Amino acid sequence: MLTYLAAEAATTEHNPIIPAWEEIVVGSVAFAVLCFVLMKFVFPQMEKTFRARVDAIEGGIKRAEAAQAEANELLEQYRAQLAEARTEAARIRDEARADAEGIRQDVLAKAREESDRIIAAGNEQLAAQRESIVRELRSEVGTLAVDLAGKIVGEALADEARTRGTVERFIADLDTAGTAGGR
Amino acid sequence: MIAQSVVLAAEFPPSVEDFYLPSILPWGVHDNYWFTKITFLVWVAVAAIIIFFLVSYRKPELVPTKKQWLAESIYGFVRNNIAVEMIGPKGVAFAPYLTTLFMFILLNNFWGIVPFVQLSPNSHIAFPAILAVVSYVMFIYVGIRKHGFVKYLKHSLIPPAPGFILPLLIPIEFFSNFLVRPFSLAVRLFANMFAGHILLLVFTLGGFAMISATPLLAPVSILSWVLSIALTFLEFLVICLQAYVFTVLTASYVQGSLADEH
Numbered sequence: 228m229l230t231y232l233a234a235e236a237a238t239t240e241h242n243p244i245i246p247a248w249e250e251i252v253v254g255s256v257a258f259a260v261l262c263f264v265l266m267k268f269v270f271p272q273m274e275k276t277f278r279a280r281v282d283a284i285e286g287g288i289k290r291a292e293a294a295q296a297e298a299n300e301l302l303e304q305y306r307a308q309l310a311e312a313r314t315e316a317a318r319i320r321d322e323a324r325a326d327a328e329g330i331r332q333d334v335l336a337k338a339r340e341e342s343d344r345i346i347a348a349g350n351e352q353l354a355a356q357r358e359s360i361v362r363e364l365r366s367e368v369g370t371l372a373v374d375l376a377g378k379i380v381g382e383a384l385a386d387e388a389r390t391r392g393t394v395e396r397f398i399a400d401l402d403t404a405g406t407a408g409g410r
Numbered sequence: 411m412i413a414q415s416v417v418l419a420a421e422f423p424p425s426v427e428d429f430y431l432p433s434i435l436p437w438g439v440h441d442n443y444w445f446t447k448i449t450f451l452v453w454v455a456v457a458a459i460i461i462f463f464l465v466s467y468r469k470p471e472l473v474p475t476k477k478q479w480l481a482e483s484i485y486g487f488v489r490n491n492i493a494v495e496m497i498g499p500k501g502v503a504f505a506p507y508l509t510t511l512f513m514f515i516l517l518n519n520f521w522g523i524v525p526f527v528q529l530s531p532n533s534h535i536a537f538p539a540i541l542a543v544v545s546y547v548m549f550i551y552v553g554i555r556k557h558g559f560v561k562y563l564k565h566s567l568i569p570p571a572p573g574f575i576l577p578l579l580i581p582i583e584f585f586s587n588f589l590v591r592p593f594s595l596a597v598r599l600f601a602n603m604f605a606g607h608i609l610l611l612v613f614t615l616g617g618f619a620m621i622s623a624t625p626l627l628a629p630v631s632i633l634s635w636v637l638s639i640a641l642t643f644l645e646f647l648v649i650c651l652q653a654y655v656f657t658v659l660t661a662s663y664v665q666g667s668l669a670d671e672h
Contacts, residue, residue: 239427240426240427241426241427241430242426242427242587243534243535243600243604244535244597244600245535246534246535246536246539247443247534247536248536248668249442249443249444249449250443250449251536251539252536252582253443253444253449253452254449254452254531254536254537254540255540256457257449257452257453258456258514258540258541258544260456260460261456261460261510261513261514262507262510264460264463264464265459265460265463265506265509265510266506266507266510268464269464269467269481269485270485270505270506270510271479271506272470273467273470273482273485274502274553275470276471276472276482277482277604279472280472283472314599325651330639333578351532375665403490
């Protein structure tokens with residue numbers, strides 16, 4: 228330690244503001260090497276990566292925008308189709324309603340016709356029956372009246388022709404009496 | 411190094427000579443600066459930076475790994491917060507140099523507080539001087555390339571002021587732009603690191619000096635050592651700040667050379 232101190236005492240005083248030229252050389256070389264390696268191999272690479280990253284992000288945004296546009300287009304298309312379908316449905320519904328109305332009218336008309344026909348047939352039948360009944364009654368009334376008159380008078384009126392004439396005259400009288408009474 | 415400290419502990423107060431350690435190769439020789447603790451630390455710092463960046467950026471990916479992210483954030487910090495902020499869009503071209511500069515200063519400063527090392531190469535003015543000269547040459551070169559020699563001189567020497575005051579202003583501008591700038595850059599960094607080392611020495615060695623003077627001073631010695639730890643944290647702040655300041659000032663000088671008008 229003594230030799231060390233002695234050696235130190237022997238050295239000249241240093242001025243800290245005066246650089247040692249050896250250190251300047253060493254420092255320059257070291258800094259130059261550092262600059263060379265970093266500025267040639269590292270930082271340009273980083274700039275490239277930054278750019279690639281920006282590209283990737285912007286590309287992603289662009290892709291997203293395209294997808295969005297496509298989605299919007301599809302949405303419009305679907306909306307249009309939906310609107311079309313709605314009008315179509317409305318049209319079909321209207322048609323169906325019209326058809327139903329028509330069918331109802333038809334059925335009603337047919338039913339009315341049928342009922343009219345039935346009523347007419349009934350009326351006709353009624354009239355025919357009435358006619359035949361009247362006719363039957365007329366002959367029966369004649370026979371009954373003649374039988375009655377024969378029994379009352381006590382003798383059979385053999386003469387057919389005379390009898391008929393009498394009966395018809397009687398009925399005609401009844402008719403006229405009826406019509407006169409009706410008046 | 412520990413033996414060194416014991417030796418140093420013998421002499422108090424610390425002096426300039428504490429910064430001039432005997433060389434490592436050849437061992438123990440004075441006034442031989444080729445391979446000393448200082449130059450060794452510079453090489454280690456340079457190697458560390460190179461290895462870190464090369465390893466972490468060997469295979470860059472779009473989605474960065476943790477290491478890659480760290481390397482990118484260092485570069486991104488200098489690029490966006492210093493280069494582009496100070497110089498503008500053209501600053502991107504200077505970002506690689508500024509980042510290199512920043513990392514070189516930061517790591518070399520950092521040796522000042524690394525335990526068992528605690529001596530920053532930047533406390534030798536040679537290294538700040540080199541960096542200052544590079545910055546000096548760079549901002550002048552950039553200015554001349556952009557404006558041409560005569561126009562650049564006019565641009566940097568003649569401020570927009572009334573004619574009668576120019577005889578006074580031009581020498582001042584010359585002095586401040588071309589003489590003081592490199593000097594102040596170098597000395598600011600050097601002096602900060604130098605003073606930081608001296609401060610740590612004073613508090614550490616002072617503790618030893620007091621305790622060896624009389625055991626009664628032991629509590630004060632301990633306080634002194636505690637303070638030296640606190641000062642180490644302060645040094646950490648100074649280290650980062652000085653690296654930042656050097657880089658920002660270089661960027662600002664470049665910006666001044668590139669500016670179209672005052």
